[in-house]
Amino acid sequence: MIQMYNVNKVYPNGVKALNAIDIHIARGEFVFLVGPSGAGKTTLMRLIFRDELPSTGHVIVDGRNIERLNASKVPYLRRSIGVVFQDFRLLDNRTVFDNVAFALRVTNTPYDEIQDRTNSVIDLLGLGHKKQFTPLQLSGGEKQRVCIARAIVNNPAILLTDEPTGNLDPDMSVEIMDILAEINKRGTTLLVATHNTQIVNKMQRRVIGLVDGRVTSDKAKGVYNY
């Protein structure tokens, strides 16, 4: 589903964020990306949804070579990828429903389909009773669930979550992780960048360790280690 071949990323300011990365992630996999702050986890994810381009090397997502992807095709690539950030990026002046429906509204989805899919995803994430709330009236865990709902509402093949539990207390973190595991079970390829040792160790999934832009470990059923 995601292949990286000898990928290097140097930002315009000269920072070398990724160094000779070779990663292959199969369809339906659940992968943790661990490593110290500044290791390049976020950069790696940004390459996948073509927020950035590799300086050298190739990134192939669902059979599409992202460096060669025509600019007009980029939005369609992004529709097949859900992205969740640590800092939520919700629209505070819109309700939970509108925040989730937003992803469908701006991609020309038919009206009835918007209603159906938004409602069912909100229910899936246990937010049915808070549909008309605005993000300012929600807890951190609820906000993160709204972000996840928005990211999966158009059934993406890939879900990228960048430190989804970074701002949450332990209970809420477990809750969010359970939701992500459930989404992965339904067939979505899942990549989770995290600092949460406990959760990584408990989940027993593939763990890729990243330090200074290099892959330092890559183990199936791994533990938090880099």
Add this chain to the structure above:
Amino acid sequence: MRDSARGLSFHVQEALDGLRQAVVMNLATLSTVAITLFILGSFLLFMRNMNENLKLLRSQLQLTVYLKKEITEPQKTELVSRLQGDPSIVNYRFVGRDAALKTVKEWMGWSDFEVRDNPLPDSFDVKLHEGVDFDAFVSRAKSWPGVDDLSVGEKEVGALIKLLDLARSVGLVLVLVLGTASLMIIANTIKLTVYARRTEISIMKLVGATNWFIRMPFLIEGFLQGLLGAAIALALLLTGYPVVVARLSGIAPFLRFVTDSADLFRLSWQLVLMGVLLGLLGSLISLRRIAV
């Protein structure tokens, strides 16, 4: 049908929100656009009117050959045969001094005045073929018997044409400068809206909205600014113009004015087109940087 209508309403709603969010800025933009288009419209009207009057003058391109007061009958007969035989002349017409005075009085709008001693001589109105050597004809005609002087209308027309050319250049520069200013102001207003909506825009990009979808509300915003500006300018022009025409007709009754509704209609939609173009162009300038 229903879905595309919903899609459109999303964009229109966003655009209206954009307009509302920066009311003061938008009022400033709107008045700049309106002033620009008002001046452009005034300029177009002025030029249309001047051209109309120029055309009128040209169609009346004729010389007046003034006769000496002491002209004799044989001289007059001789002169008529010269006029008859000259290849430069299309036609000629005798104008008695009383008739000449009447014409002048009408032309100047002085019909009420009583003129005791008519200073005007008898004359011939002579219409020349287009393109004849004007000066050659004048010097030839001056040597004809009984001819006192010739009016040289063509030179005045030439001066008028030069004046019009000047007015056109000045107007063009003015419109260009104001147009550029409007463009920049529209672009800046929309840049502010873009800035205010950077979170929305970043999320739209993230979830795979196309560039044109993201740009659409801002284009609509620019379009509305242009349209509204044009509407204001037009309202001012179409109410002000008849007043100005009425005034000028009183002062200078010899001038002709364009009051044909077809003409004014064409001007109206020229202005609307310019406004909309300004608006769209302004937003496109500020949207260059919104790209994947």
